[in-house]
Amino acid sequence: MTPTSPVVDAPGAVRAYPRGRRARLGTFVALIAVLLAAIALSITVGANPIGPGTVLDTITGGGDDESRFIVWEQRVPRTAVGAVVGIALGIAGALIQAFTRNPLADPGILGVNSGAAFAVAVGIVFFGVTDISGYVWFACAGALIVTFGVYAIGATGRGAASPIRLTLAGIAVGAVLSGATTGLTLTHPDAFDRMRGWNAGSLLERGYDVLTPVVPLLVIGLVLAFGVSSAMNSMALGEDTARAQGVNVARTRVLVLVAVTLLAGTATAVAGPIGFVGLMVPHVVRWTFGPDQRRIVAGSFLLSPILVLLSDVVGRIVVLPSEMPVGIVTAFVGAPVLIVLVRRRNASAL
Amino acid sequence: MSFRARRPHRAHLTRIAIAASATVLVACSSGGSDSSGSSETTSSETTQASTREVDHSRGVSDVAEKPERVVVLEPVQLDTAVALDVVPVGTTVLSEETGVPEYLGEDAADIETVGTVPEPNIEQIASLQPDLIIGTETRHSTLYDQLSDIAPTVFMASQADPWPDNVRLVGEALNRSDEAETVLDEYQRRCDEIAEGFDIAGSTAQLIRPRDGILTLYGPTSFAGSTLECTGFTTPEHDWEDISVDVSPERVLDATADLVLVTAVDPDDPNAIPEAVASNEESFPNLHVVDQSFWITGVGPLGGQTVLDDLERILTEARA
Numbered sequence: 001m002t003p004t005s006p007v008v009d010a011p012g013a014v015r016a017y018p019r020g021r022r023a024r025l026g027t028f029v030a031l032i033a034v035l036l037a038a039i040a041l042s043i044t045v046g047a048n049p050i051g052p053g054t055v056l057d058t059i060t061g062g063g064d065d066e067s068r069f070i071v072w073e074q075r076v077p078r079t080a081v082g083a084v085v086g087i088a089l090g091i092a093g094a095l096i097q098a099f100t101r102n103p104l105a106d107p108g109i110l111g112v113n114s115g116a117a118f119a120v121a122v123g124i125v126f127f128g129v130t131d132i133s134g135y136v137w138f139a140c141a142g143a144l145i146v147t148f149g150v151y152a153i154g155a156t157g158r159g160a161a162s163p164i165r166l167t168l169a170g171i172a173v174g175a176v177l178s179g180a181t182t183g184l185t186l187t188h189p190d191a192f193d194r195m196r197g198w199n200a201g202s203l204l205e206r207g208y209d210v211l212t213p214v215v216p217l218l219v220i221g222l223v224l225a226f227g228v229s230s231a232m233n234s235m236a237l238g239e240d241t242a243r244a245q246g247v248n249v250a251r252t253r254v255l256v257l258v259a260v261t262l263l264a265g266t267a268t269a270v271a272g273p274i275g276f277v278g279l280m281v282p283h284v285v286r287w288t289f290g291p292d293q294r295r296i297v298a299g300s301f302l303l304s305p306i307l308v309l310l311s312d313v314v315g316r317i318v319v320l321p322s323e324m325p326v327g328i329v330t331a332f333v334g335a336p337v338l339i340v341l342v343r344r345r346n347a348s349a350l
Numbered sequence: 351m352s353f354r355a356r357r358p359h360r361a362h363l364t365r366i367a368i369a370a371s372a373t374v375l376v377a378c379s380s381g382g383s384d385s386s387g388s389s390e391t392t393s394s395e396t397t398q399a400s401t402r403e404v405d406h407s408r409g410v411s412d413v414a415e416k417p418e419r420v421v422v423l424e425p426v427q428l429d430t431a432v433a434l435d436v437v438p439v440g441t442t443v444l445s446e447e448t449g450v451p452e453y454l455g456e457d458a459a460d461i462e463t464v465g466t467v468p469e470p471n472i473e474q475i476a477s478l479q480p481d482l483i484i485g486t487e488t489r490h491s492t493l494y495d496q497l498s499d500i501a502p503t504v505f506m507a508s509q510a511d512p513w514p515d516n517v518r519l520v521g522e523a524l525n526r527s528d529e530a531e532t533v534l535d536e537y538q539r540r541c542d543e544i545a546e547g548f549d550i551a552g553s554t555a556q557l558i559r560p561r562d563g564i565l566t567l568y569g570p571t572s573f574a575g576s577t578l579e580c581t582g583f584t585t586p587e588h589d590w591e592d593i594s595v596d597v598s599p600e601r602v603l604d605a606t607a608d609l610v611l612v613t614a615v616d617p618d619d620p621n622a623i624p625e626a627v628a629s630n631e632e633s634f635p636n637l638h639v640v641d642q643s644f645w646i647t648g649v650g651p652l653g654g655q656t657v658l659d660d661l662e663r664i665l666t667e668a669r670a
Contacts, residue, residue, distance in 0.1 A: 197562025
C-alpha cells in the first residue's frame with residue numbers, strides 16, 4: 001500500500017504508514033516539547049508586557065503586587081483552563097469523528113453546543129444568572145440533557161441508534177435550539193449582551209472556581225475515551241467484525257456518547273463554544289499517526305492544548321490594550337485549515 | 351390603522367417597508383380629514399403660516415411653530431424633550447424590555463415606543479401622526495427620506511458630539527432654545543455646587559464598564575466622563591479611541607484613580623465588580639458601583655442631573 005492509496009481502517013494497516021515506530025515516538029516527544037513551550041508562552045506573554053524576567057521572578061516567589069496578580073491570578077489559571085478545554089475538545093472531536101465515521105464531524109454535531117448555549121440563555125433570562133461560575137452549571141446540564149434527548153430520538157423506531165440517525169437527530173435538535181436561543185436573546189437585549197460574550201468562546205475571567213467543579217467530569221470523559229479506543233478500532237472494520245472480535249457494539253456506542261458529552265459539554269460550559277479545535281486537531285493527528293484510534297486520542301491530547309494556548313496568546317496581543325476572545329482566533333486559524341482539509345484528496349478518510 | 355410589518359433588515363425588506371408605510375400614509379390621509387403632517391404637501395398647506403426654518407445636519411426643514419406631536423429616535427433627544435416639557439408622543443428605546451428609562455419620571459413612562467434606537471419602526475412612527483421627528487445622522491441616515499415623508503424631520507449629526515450641542519439643537523427644533531440654555535445652565539450650576547462642596551479640584555476619577563471580561567474605560571468626552579470633569583475631576587490619561595478605551599484585565603491597574611466607578615445593569619448584583627478589580631482592592635480604595643441606565647445611557651440634562659445627584663450621594667458617603 002502506498003501513502004496515497006485510501007486508508008484501510010484497520011489497526012494493522014497502520015504499519016503501512018511510512019513512519020516507523022521510532023519516527024512516531026520522535027513526533028510524540030516533539031509534541032510534548034511544543035506543549036511545554038506553549039504553556040511557557042502562555043504564562044510569559046499577555047496584554048500587559050511585564051517582561052520574561054519579571055515573570056520568572058514572580059514564578060519563583062518574587063515580583064510585585066501587579067506582577068503577582070498578572071501571573072498567578074490571570075495567566076496561570078487561564079493557562080490551566082485553556083489546556084483542559086483544549087484537551088477536552090480535541091478528544092471529543094477524535095471520538096465523534098471515529099464514531100460517525102465522518103472526518104469533518106465536530107463535537108457540536110450531537111447538539112452539545114446548542115444545548116449548552118440554550119441552557120445558558122435560559123439561565124440568564126429566567127433565572128437572572130450573571131456570572132461565569134453560574135453559567136457552567138446551566139451549560140453542563142443543557143449539554144447533558146440535549147445529548148440524551150438526541151440519543152432518545154435517534155434510538156426510537158426500528159433498529160439501534162446508528163451514527164447516521166444520531167447525527168441527523170443532533171443536527172435537527174441543534175437547529176431548533178439555536179433558533180430558540182436566538183429568539184430568547186433578541187427579545188432580551190441584556191441577555192443578548194451577555195450571550196455575545198459567552199458565544200465568542202473566551203478564557204477571560206475563567207479561574208479555578210470555574211474549572212475545579214468540572215474536572216471530575218472531564219477525568220471520567222478522558223478515561224472513557226482511552227478505554228473505548230481499542231473497541232473503536234474494531235468497530236471501524238464494521239459492526240459484524242467487531243462483534244466477532246468480542247466487542248459489545250451497543251455498549252461501546254453509549255460509552256462514546258457519554259464521553260463526548262462530558263468532554264465537549266464541560267469544555268463548552270467553561271469557555272463557551274470554541275470552534276474548530278475538535279474538528280482540526282484529530283484530523284491533523286490522523287494525517288500524522290494514521291487511523292489507530294489509540295494514537296489519535298493520545299495525539300489529540302497533546303496537540304489540542306497547543307492549539308488553544310497558542311491561539312489564546314495571539315488573542316491577547318493582536319488588539320492591545322484589549323484582548324480578542326480565543327474562539328475568534330481559532331476561527332481565523334481554523335477556516336483556512338478547513339479549506340485545506342476539504343481540498344486534500346485523501347482527506348484522512350475514515 | 352395599525353399593522354405591523356417585519357423590521358426592515360435588508361435593503362430588500364426596506365423597499366417593502368417603504369411600500370407598506372406609503373400604504374399606511376395613503377390610508378391615514380384619506381381617512382382623516384385635516385390631519386396635518388401626513389405628507390409634506392399637507393403639512394405645508396395647513397401650517398404654512400406658522401412654520402419656521404430649522405438648520406440641521408441634513409439641511410433646512412420647515413417645522414411647526416410649536417411642535418406638539420414629537421417623535422424622538424435617540425436617548426439625548428428624549429431626555430432633552432422631557433426636560434423642556436415637550437413630552438414626545440413616541441420614542442425609540444435602547445431595550446424594548448426595559449422601555450423608557452425610569453429616571454425620566456412618570457410623564458415619560460407612558461410614551462409610546464417606536465422600535466429600538468438603531469432600528470426605529472417606520473409604521474409605528476407614521477401611525478402616531480407626528481408633526482416633528484428628531485433623529486441622528488450617524489444612526490438613521492438611510493431613513494431620512496422615509497421619515498421626512500411622514501413629518502418634518504430634523505437630524506443631529508452624531509451622538510458622539512458633545513451632548514450640550516445636541517441639547518441646543520433639540521431646543522431649537524422644539525422652539526425652546528432659551529429653555530435649553532436654562533437647563534444647561536442649571537446643570538453647570540449643579541456641577542459647580544458639587545465641585546465646591548467637596549473640594550474636588552485636583553482629584554482624578556475613572557468610570558469602568560465591564561464587558562465580557564474586558565474593561566471599558568470611559569474618557570473625558572463620554573457623557574459620564576464629561577459630567578465627572580464638569581464637577582472638577584480629571585480623567586487619567588489614556589489612548590482614547592473616540593469616547594473610551596477597552597483594556598485587558600491584566601491592565602486593570604491602568605484604571606486606578608482617586609474615585610473609581612463601575613457601572614452595572616443592577617448595582618445591587620454581588621457580581622457587579624469584575625474579578626480583576628476585586629482581586630486588587632488595595633489599589634481601588636474608593637470604589638463604587640453605579641447604575642448604567644443613567645451613568646452610561648442617560649445622556650441629556652435630566653440624566654446629567656440624575657448622575658450629579660448620584661455622584662453627590664457617593665461623595666457624601668465616601669466623606670462620612
